[in-house]
Every structure is written in structure tokens, then in C-alpha cells.
Amino acid sequence: MLRVLAGNRLGLVGTVVIGVVVIVALLAPVLATHDPEEVNLAGKLQAPNREHLMGTDQSGRDVFSRVLWGTRVSLMVGVLAVVLGLLGGVTIGTIAGYYGGSLLEQVLVRSMDALSSIPLLIWAIAVVGIIGVAPIRLGPLEFPNETKVILLTGVLYIPAIARVTHAVVLVESASDYVRARRAQGASDLEIMGGEILRNCISPLTVQATLFVAIGIIVEASLSFIGLGVQPPKPSWGTMLADARGYVFSGEWWLPVFPGLAISVTVIGFNLLGDGLRDLLDPRKATTQQMV
Amino acid sequence: MVRFVARRVLFSVVVLVAASAVIFVLTRLVPGSPALILLGPEAKAEQVQDLERRLGLDRPLAVQYARWISDVVLHGDFGRSYISGLPITSEILRTLPITVEIVLLAFVFCLVVAVPLGIVSALYEDGLIDHVARIVAIAGVSVPGFWLGLMLIVCGAVHLGWFPPGGYTPLSMGLGAHLQSLVLPAFSLGIYYTAIISRMTRSSLVEVLRQDYIRTARALGLSRTRIVAYALKNALIPVVSVAAMSVGYMFGWAIIIEQVFNIAGLSRSLLSALFQRDYYMVQAVVLVITIVFVGANLAAEILYRALNPRVRGTA
Numbered sequence A: 001m002l003r004v005l006a007g008n009r010l011g012l013v014g015t016v017v018i019g020v021v022v023i024v025a026l027l028a029p030v031l032a033t034h035d036p037e038e039v040n041l042a043g044k045l046q047a048p049n050r051e052h053l054m055g056t057d058q059s060g061r062d063v064f065s066r067v068l069w070g071t072r073v074s075l076m077v078g079v080l081a082v083v084l085g086l087l088g089g090v091t092i093g094t095i096a097g098y099y100g101g102s103l104l105e106q107v108l109v110r111s112m113d114a115l116s117s118i119p120l121l122i123w124a125i126a127v128v129g130i131i132g133v134a135p136i137r138l139g140p141l142e143f144p145n146e147t148k149v150i151l152l153t154g155v156l157y158i159p160a161i162a163r164v165t166h167a168v169v170l171v172e173s174a175s176d177y178v179r180a181r182r183a184q185g186a187s188d189l190e191i192m193g194g195e196i197l198r199n200c201i202s203p204l205t206v207q208a209t210l211f212v213a214i215g216i217i218v219e220a221s222l223s224f225i226g227l228g229v230q231p232p233k234p235s236w237g238t239m240l241a242d243a244r245g246y247v248f249s250g251e252w253w254l255p256v257f258p259g260l261a262i263s264v265t266v267i268g269f270n271l272l273g274d275g276l277r278d279l280l281d282p283r284k285a286t287t288q289q290m291v
Numbered sequence B: 001m002v003r004f005v006a007r008r009v010l011f012s013v014v015v016l017v018a019a020s021a022v023i024f025v026l027t028r029l030v031p032g033s034p035a036l037i038l039l040g041p042e043a044k045a046e047q048v049q050d051l052e053r054r055l056g057l058d059r060p061l062a063v064q065y066a067r068w069i070s071d072v073v074l075h076g077d078f079g080r081s082y083i084s085g086l087p088i089t090s091e092i093l094r095t096l097p098i099t100v101e102i103v104l105l106a107f108v109f110c111l112v113v114a115v116p117l118g119i120v121s122a123l124y125e126d127g128l129i130d131h132v133a134r135i136v137a138i139a140g141v142s143v144p145g146f147w148l149g150l151m152l153i154v155c156g157a158v159h160l161g162w163f164p165p166g167g168y169t170p171l172s173m174g175l176g177a178h179l180q181s182l183v184l185p186a187f188s189l190g191i192y193y194t195a196i197i198s199r200m201t202r203s204s205l206v207e208v209l210r211q212d213y214i215r216t217a218r219a220l221g222l223s224r225t226r227i228v229a230y231a232l233k234n235a236l237i238p239v240v241s242v243a244a245m246s247v248g249y250m251f252g253w254a255i256i257i258e259q260v261f262n263i264a265g266l267s268r269s270l271l272s273a274l275f276q277r278d279y280y281m282v283q284a285v286v287l288v289i290t291i292v293f294v295g296a297n298l299a300a301e302i303l304y305r306a307l308n309p310r311v312r313g314t315a
Helices: A001-005 A009-031 A063-098 A102-116 A120-132 A146-173 A176-183 A189-199 A199-226 A236-246 A253-280 B002-029 B032-037 B047-056 B061-075 B088-123 B126-142 B145-159 B173-209 B213-217 B223-262 B266-276 B277-305
Strands: A136-138 A142-143
Touching: A001 B223, A009 A063, A009 A253, A009 B061, A063 A146, A063 A189, A063 A236, A063 A253, A102 A146, A102 B002, A120 A146, A120 A199, A120 B002, A120 B061, A120 B223, A120 B266, A146 A189, A146 A199, A176 A189, A176 A199, A176 B047, A176 B213, A189 B145, A199 A236, A199 B145, A236 A253, A236 B145, A253 B126, A253 B145, B002 B061, B002 B277, B032 B047, B061 B277, B088 B126, B088 B173, B088 B223, B088 B266, B088 B277, B126 B173, B145 B173, B145 B223, B173 B223, B223 B277, B266 B277
Parallel strands: none
Antiparallel strands: A136 A142
């Protein structure tokens, strides 16, 4: 697959960008030059220099190290939300497609329609705002506010993923192959898990890649208005929220670097998604998703 | 067609009833009664109970919901904010037009740029413009609008001084100043949808231009302009429907963009209500935006059906 991708220049660029971003996320503790949460009020608002490659913020924290660490939470939210969307969407889409023509299918399709006709960005803002940004405690475990962002973004993806899966499963379950397997006495679960889901992989890979990009933007936007990642944890969105107060006084490095980090990462996923669509999904089963 | 419209309208109403019930219940499930928030932590239990009775908060949830929703539907009355004591409807009527204006400006900008760009990209497929447009479109869906807004403030307002650095100048201060204060927010909001609609116009037109009837028209010697005009008539059908949907999505993102530009539109109503725990206000704003969004989706479906002769007749 890598060799084919190499033929697609933009897709290749996307793969390289994502590779770099993933490496940065993994090696953040090694690559960072400072502790991202270390406050140094004496050295605040320094322009980029040799000691602080991207300058320092209003509390004297090193912007470069914060941008590097911010990669982690962005990727984590982006990927986990898609995983959640895939779990929900594939399950619902497969059931609806496999029991095509039944009342169950009708109900599932209608509820997916209803879910996608709700403005989920606003609902995410309202829900997080109402239940609050405090961590969720489940016994000894403590889940930070990002968990809510992941759950709500995951729900946002379910209808589109269910629709793609549903369409593929409808076609596949009418195929001669599946009918033959059924005649052989294979169980529903065996058939669904095997041949049918294998045919969903191509369109879903494309959709999932594009969704990671959307998830990263949603997380950054929620963090920007104070409802995503909570300070002092470094994240690109909260860094931009802090930078909002300094746009007039000329500290350009505060908004520039976190924003570039978001843009480059998201461009990477979008380029890869586009490249994969050309390769894997010539029938264009993937829908252009708007958010 | 009539049956189709009736069915979709009914579906939208069901979605709205469900959504309004969910947001209503959600605001009531949070610990901390509004009465307690109003009276402060030192309030005595009897005081809280008394206020709850006066606000009708001691009734069963279903009764409270029925009262709220019937006031909204029958009188357009969202009740009073229990923080400020002012009617919520008049607050929304004050902030909603600002948001609507930004969204409409963004929408016009988006159509004026995206559709011609998509057409040119399709007519000169794989030409220079097409490649540049593809790269610009990828950037357009990738660069977050709120960051673009921040950077535009830094460059266009602080450094060049062409635009005000934020805030909303009402029309009464002059049309020029008014529009100037809306250009950057509308641009930051519209760029994502410009990217999507231009690529969609392109792919739709490319597909139509490959159809047999276009080849026939060409063989018959029709002029290129005429052929493109015929092709556009079909190619723009899905574009119209996506454009209608994008209006709904823009309302959501407008909340974030208004925050960047410090504009007191619906976003101010929603976010300050959330931070003050003014839940009557929250449920009102969420319901208003949901109505706009569901309406935009409904319009998209009906337009698609009405414009597309292939599916027009089917129920």
C-alpha cells in the first residue's frame, strides 16, 4: 500500500506529515527543551530566541515545549473519537444492512437521520458547559474533561460511519457469495464478521482518516472557548485562548506556533484521506463530511 | 412531492421535540437547583423551597417541560432569565440578528467564490487553476477558522489597520464601518465551506460533463457555452443542497468565531449563560440554533428533491 501511495504525491506528503507528528507526540518528553508547565514569571513574553525556540508565554512557560506536548492530547482526542465512532457506526450500520427490509433497519436509519440533523458542535458546547469541565471520577479512575470531548465527537461521527457501512452491507448481503455461505449453514455473526465487514474497510479507512482531522479541529475549538482540555495541561486550543489576550500588543509568536501546529497536523490527515480516497474508494462511497 | 415534504416536515418536528426535551432534562439533572444558585450558598432551606415553588420548579419534570414548550411554541416566549430577570426572547431577538448577519455574509462570500472557482476547475480539469484550487481547498478545510480569525486580527487589524480589531459596529454608525467590522469574521467563518463547495461543484460538473447527453450535444455542434449551461443545470443540484446545509453548520461555528472577534451575538448569550449557569437561557439558545440547523437540513432535502427530476415524482 505504501508503494501505491508513493504514486500519489499529496497522499505521500500527508503520510510523512502524520509520521512526523506521531513521532513528536511519542518523543515529546525527550524533544522538549523545558517542562511545559514550568512557570517563570521573570522570563515571561520573551520573543523566540536560542533558549526558547518559540518564545515564552504570559507565565514564562516555553512555547516550543508546550506545542510539542500539545501534540499528544490532540492526536489522542482525534484518534479515540474516531475509534468510538467506528465502534458505534459499524455496529449500527452492519445490523441495519444485514437485516435490510426489517422494522429494525427503519428504526436505525431514522435515528441516524435524526442524530445527523442535530447541530452537534453546539450540543457539545452546551453539554460540556452544563455538566461542567471537572474530571469524571469512576471509582479510583479519573477521566479528564477531554473524555467528554472524545465521547461527544465520537457520537458526531456515528451517523456517517453507519451510513457508509449500511450501504456496503446492503449490497454485500445480497451477493451470491453471502447467499452461498448462508446455504452452507454459516451463522449470521460469522457472515457479518467475515466477508461483509472486509468490504467496508476501504471506504471506512478514508472516512476515519478525514474524521481524525475534524476531531482535532473540534477539540482545539472547544479548548479555545475553555470547554476542552483544561489548563495547565498544554494543548494547542488553550494556548490560542491565552494568545487571544496578546494579539494587540505584538507578541505574534503566541498565536502563530500553536495555530501552525494544528493546521499542519490537520493538513496531514486531510491529504492522506484525499489520497486514500483516490486509491481505495473509486466509487466514492465516502461522503464529504461537513462539520 | 407534497407527501415527501409533509413527511420530512413531520420528521423535523419530531426531531425538534426530542431535542428540546433532551436539553430541558439535561439542564434539570445537574445538581444545584436554580433557586439555590439565585439565593447563594447561605440561603435557608425554606427560602430555597419557597423560591422553587414560585418558579414552578417543584412540579414534575414533564409538567415543567410542557409549560415551557407550550409557551415557546404558542407565544414565542422562552421565559425569563433567572439571573438577570429579563425576558429571554428579547435578549435572543437582540443577539440573533448579529449572528444571522455574519452567517449570511459568510454564505454570500462562499457562493460567490466557490461556485465560479469550482466551474473553472472542472472546465480546465488538471490545469493550473484546478491544482491551485485543490491545494487551497485542502488548506481551507484544514486551517481552523478561529485561528485564521486570530491571525487576520494580527495582520489586517493590528499591523495594517484596515479593519477594526474586533467588536461589532452597528449599522447606525454607517454602512462602511458596519461592513468593515464584519468582513474578517465572515471570511474566517466562510472559508471552510468555500473549500468544500468549490470542490463539490468541480466534481459534480466533471461527472456531468462525461455523460452521454453532453457528448451528443457536442456532436450536434452546440456551442461550448450552451453545453456548459446545460451541464450546470444538473451539476448544481447537489451543490444547492450542500450549500443549504452549510448555513446550518455555519451557525454552530459562528459561536466560536464571534468569540474570537469579541462580537456580542448568540455566542455571547450562550457562553455567558453557561458560565453563569443561566440554564433557561442555555436551553433557549440551543433550541434556537437547533431549529435553524434542522430547518437548513430540511431545506436542503426539499431543494434536492424539487430540483432533481429523477427523484421528483417518487414519494
